[in-house]
Amino acid sequence: MxxxxxxxxxxxxxxxxxxxxxxxxxxxxxxxxxxxxxxxxxxxxxxxxxxxxxxxxxxxxxxxxxxxxxxxxxxxxxxxxxxxxxxxxxxxxxxxxxxxxxxxxxxxxxxxxxxSKYVPDNKEINQNRNENSEVFRYITIMRGCSNFCSYCIVPYVRGPEVSIDYNEILKEVKKACDDGIKEIILLGQNVNSYNYNGVNFTQLLQKISEIDKVKRIRFMTNHPKDLSDELIDEIATNTKICRHIHLPLQSGSNNILKAMNRKYTYEQYKTLYEKIKNKIPDINITSDIIIGFPGETDKDFQDTFNASRQLQFGGLFIFKYSPRPKTLAAKLKNTVSLETIKERHSLLLEDSNIISKKINEKYIDKTIEVLVERVNNNVAEARNSQNIKVFFDTKENLKGKTVNVKITKVLPNSMSGILQ
Known part of the structure; x- marks a missing residue:
């Protein structure tokens, strides 16, 4: 063969x-x-x-x-x-x-x-991928979504929300650890609503944390309407859970949030954001914003711009609205021109990058712990608990190792430093 x-x-x-x-x-x-x-x-x-x-x-x-x-x-x-x-x-x-x-x-x-119709099962060859070459592994804990945000096609293509048996998840986590994986990243369209036979997301995190070989845990994505006080307390006290939460806002305008069917107001989001920051001071909160949703006025955009400045996200992913078939928003007439969308996107991106860089400046001259994900041409790419990329020079093969790096330079989305 x-x-x-x-x-x-x-x-x-x-x-x-x-x-x-x-x-x-x-x-x-x-x-x-x-x-x-x-x-x-x-x-x-x-x-x-x-x-x-x-x-x-x-x-x-x-x-x-x-x-x-x-x-x-x-x-x-x-x-x-x-x-x-x-x-x-x-x-x-x-x-x-x-x-x-x-x-x-x-x-x-x-x-x-x-x-199997195209590739017969070869009993003589069992060439598994090199699991030990990985540092982190994604593990899906739920499939589908039942939120039906008016702009999103996911519920129509991935179906309703279904949580996976936590026993199967734990088996997958243990296998990953046995393969040498250092960091587990749990995936779901809305991990906060995970529930299998009475075990909720916080309890799932606790069960995973009890596995000795698990070193780091991350998860995404969160929905503001479902992120509980119980989860915030768990992150605050569980040292295995990384200090990063991706919490999509999507818009700072209550009118647009309602049209998006997000089921929260900006004021409710802000209260949640502040609660997380107060309980976990070293947390890095990143977010998503959609620009140019149908009917977005200059005031709606200004509300979003002001929200970004007020909340000071560690990182912001900004998307230009794209109508998707079957969604409710696709039926709405969009009066926002492409030129206006591009202009708003540019303004918010530039301002959010200034904010992110300023936040990262607190790391200058500080020594932080990072997990090395890869080394190419004597340059290591690592990540700290706050999910910020860190680069440093090294001649050693440090992939999968946890090391300390003194930060000397910062950018909006990354930092660089010297191996200690």
Whole structure:
């Protein structure tokens, strides 16, 4: 049997990254070898996202290039997976007849059965991925979403919210630790609403923390309406949980928040934000903002701009609104011009970068603990508990090691320093 090479292009969020990892593991166990060169692959899987139009455009653009590759090599196997594959399967099959299989986000567990039609199970070769090369691992604790924010397609492509059996999660965590993983990152569209047989998210964190080999725990994403006092107290007292919370605001305007169906006001968000900061002074809170939602007025944007300045986020991810099929917002007439959206995006991004850099300046001349994720060309890329990237020079292979670094320079989204 020849060495079958596979390439996976992942578009979208960490949930997709995790799904891609699972597909890669299945292929590896069938004797396939991963390649980073798409042109050399025998199997190419495009794991798609549908949260924004730009992600779909990227997927179709890649599929266009793959058609040319398949014209040269008719034996090339091409698969499309993920959220876009869930709701646009018929369109993909019509536009891209050269695609061999389409597997939606809800059906990712069927990948083993699907790929067996193209890659036979090789009992003699069991070339698992090199688990020990990883430092952190994503573990999905729930699938789907039941919030139905008016701009979001996720509930339609991933289905209603379903929590995974905590016993299965604990098994996966233990396996990761046995593989040498240092940091566990728990994933869900809204981890705060996790509940399986009476075990809530805080209790799940406690169970994971009891595993001796677990060194660090992160999680995402949180919803402001469901983040409990119990969870805040757990983060404050549990030393294994990293000091970072990603808490999407989306808008500082109550009118827009209502239109988005976010189920909280800016004042409620601000109260929660301050409660977290007071209980956990060293916490880094990052957030998401959508610019150009249908009907967003100059005042609505100014409310968002003022909220960003008032709250002082450690990092802000700013997205231009993209209408998504099936969502309620897609039915709204958008009077905000593209030029205005670009202008507002630029203004907020520039200001938020100034804020983030100023916050990071508190680390100058301080020595902090970081976990090294990779080393390339004698430069280590690490991350501190607050989820800020830290770079430093080293000639040692420190990947997976926890070290101390004295910070000498800061940028809005990263820092650099000297190994101590």
């Amino acid at each position: 020849k060495n079958i090479k596979f390439y996976i292009e992942t578009i979208g969020c960490q949930m997709n990254v995790n799904d891609s990892d699972k597909m890669a593991e299945i292929l590896s166990k069938r004797g396939c070898f991963r390649t980073e060169d798409m042109s050399q692959a025998d199997i190419v899987i495009v794991n798609t996202c549908s949260v924004r139009f730009s992600a779909e455009h990227k997927a179709y653009s890649l599929l266009g290039r793959l058609k040319e590759q398949k014209d040269v090599n008719p034996n090339l196997i091409i698969g499309v997976a993920g959220c876009m594959a869930q709701y646009a399967a018929k369109e993909i099959k019509t536009r891209c007849k050269f695609v061999d299989f389409v597997l939606g986000a809800r059906d990712i567990d069927l990948f083993c059965e699907t790929i």
